[in-house]
Amino acid sequence: MSFGDFPREAYDSWNEVGLVYTRNKYGRIRSPPGYELSCKNDCSLQESLFKEASCSVVNSDDNTYNPQSLFLICLDYVAKNISMVESLEGFPDIVGEELFKKVQENNGFESDPNNLKLFCEAYGELVLSRLSLPSAHILTSNYLQYLQLFVCLTELDVSHCRLGDTHELLSCIAHLHGLTKLSLKENCLTDTGVRKFTLPQRLLKGGLGKLTVLDLSLNPGITDDSIKHITKLKSLTALNLSGTRVTFGYGVPELMNNTELCLALDVDNFKLGQAFTVTEGWAVHVINGWTEKSKSYAENNKATTQVEKKRTKFYKSTRRLDLVQKVAATNKIVSELPTIMLSSKKNKLTDFKSTEMQQPTRKYTETNMANSARNDQPKKKLKTSGNALVTSSLTNEETLEDDVFKEYLNYDKQWKPAQRKCSLLESLDRVR
Numbered sequence: 001m002s003f004g005d006f007p008r009e010a011y012d013s014w015n016e017v018g019l020v021y022t023r024n025k026y027g028r029i030r031s032p033p034g035y036e037l038s039c040k041n042d043c044s045l046q047e048s049l050f051k052e053a054s055c056s057v058v059n060s061d062d063n064t065y066n067p068q069s070l071f072l073i074c075l076d077y078v079a080k081n082i083s084m085v086e087s088l089e090g091f092p093d094i095v096g097e098e099l100f101k102k103v104q105e106n107n108g109f110e111s112d113p114n115n116l117k118l119f120c121e122a123y124g125e126l127v128l129s130r131l132s133l134p135s136a137h138i139l140t141s142n143y144l145q146y147l148q149l150f151v152c153l154t155e156l157d158v159s160h161c162r163l164g165d166t167h168e169l170l171s172c173i174a175h176l177h178g179l180t181k182l183s184l185k186e187n188c189l190t191d192t193g194v195r196k197f198t199l200p201q202r203l204l205k206g207g208l209g210k211l212t213v214l215d216l217s218l219n220p221g222i223t224d225d226s227i228k229h230i231t232k233l234k235s236l237t238a239l240n241l242s243g244t245r246v247t248f249g250y251g252v253p254e255l256m257n258n259t260e261l262c263l264a265l266d267v268d269n270f271k272l273g274q275a276f277t278v279t280e281g282w283a284v285h286v287i288n289g290w291t292e293k294s295k296s297y298a299e300n301n302k303a304t305t306q307v308e309k310k311r312t313k314f315y316k317s318t319r320r321l322d323l324v325q326k327v328a329a330t331n332k333i334v335s336e337l338p339t340i341m342l343s344s345k346k347n348k349l350t351d352f353k354s355t356e357m358q359q360p361t362r363k364y365t366e367t368n369m370a371n372s373a374r375n376d377q378p379k380k381k382l383k384t385s386g387n388a389l390v391t392s393s394l395t396n397e398e399t400l401e402d403d404v405f406k407e408y409l410n411y412d413k414q415w416k417p418a419q420r421k422c423s424l425l426e427s428l429d430r431v432r
Contacts, residue, residue: 050084053077079103082115088122096123100282109286113145119282125152125178128281134183135160138294140169146290148172155277159185159215165193174200174207181269182208183215183276185240190221191229198229210235213269215276218243220334224251231258240270241340252340261342270341 053076056065079102100119109116119127128150140161153176174197200207211233222244255261279287
């Protein structure tokens with residue numbers, strides 16, 4: 001039966017109950033006039049329907065079907081339709097962990113980041129408390145929208161990732177209020193990058209206030225200008241500045257005078273061959289899957305690059321030589337930079353009085369005397385009105401600080417650290 005067979009009064013009555021769809025004799029869906037369905041709409045209609053749960057499991061021994069418990073049926077149903085769930089707050093942790101595994105089995109986290117966001121908002125550090133991504137520059141770029149969701153991390157290792165100063169991951173790191181260990185080793189950072197991820201703690205006292213271990217080694221772009229920002233991290237107990245342009249003449253004495261740090265020959269957190277941290281949480285297998293996909297992507301990209309090299313062998317040879325020379329020059333510069341490791345005064349060095357340390361100290365006093373006139377000038381004050389920043393007589397450095405501050409405020413509106421609510425079982429334990 002087609003819609004043309006129905007009278008006009010029937011069309012008007014349908015408005016009270018919603019749209020009515022029928023099927024013709026060939027099984028195709030027919031819609032009322034003015035509500036035609038295209039092929040795209042047919043697909044969206046089928047995808048919007050709830051997916052059914054499996055009520056039995058096939059026994060591999062005799063190919064028989066064994067029924068599942070009601071809990072597993074409900075768990076499978078929710079996992080397959082996780083995109084329909086609005087919130088998981090209040091669910092017990094043991095149920096959340098089983099549901100997380102079911103969603104992972106159904107590849108529910110690959111399709112939509114909001115599915116992972118549900119668990120991060122409800123369970124926080126249980127989803128992921130520690131994350132180790134050394135030399136994962138492809139993963140940090142391709143899965144950045146997922147990494148932004150892990151706001152309850154306590155330890156993070158993104159060494160050898162070549163992030164640079166403009167990578168959005170630095171803004172994410174600045175919002176990790178519970179972070180205690182951070183490794184940004186060999187990430188092409190400069191003073192701008194250090195200023196960027198320390199901004200919330202310096203101006204708003206709401207950033208990396210709990211950070212105790214920081215590794216900034218092998219970043220030649222970091223100079224003595226970054227020391228004034230690092231000293232604002234008052235909870236630091238271990239700091240690695242090896243391979244940077246921080247000097248013994250100004251940077252190291254400034255750190256020792258304004259923090260509880262002092263020079264150390266060796267620090268346990270920065271030993272060679274020792275892992276800085278290990279990934280821990282429910283999402284370990286999810287991270288491993290992302291790592292494998294990033295490796296396969298790199299291998300495929302390498303294969304295509306080799307084909308292109310064969311096609312343009314003559315032109316590539318000269319460019320390759322220039323690149324090798326540039327890398328060699330950079331490695332030579334890094335190797336010539338000093339080794340600087342600092343730890344809390346509990347591990348203070350005894351009888352460390354070398355001529356190398358005494359000479360720069362005199363240079364440090366002379367530098368202070370030469371810059372005394374500049375230090376006596378009144379400093380610029382930042383005045384904030386709501387989320388707006390009011391400044392006067394901005395220099396180049398102050399303009400950059402202004403832009404970074406505005407970027408932080410805009411970022412804070414989008415991504416706010418989720419405060420996990422206690423479950424029903426936890427609240428009962430507190431009452432007892």
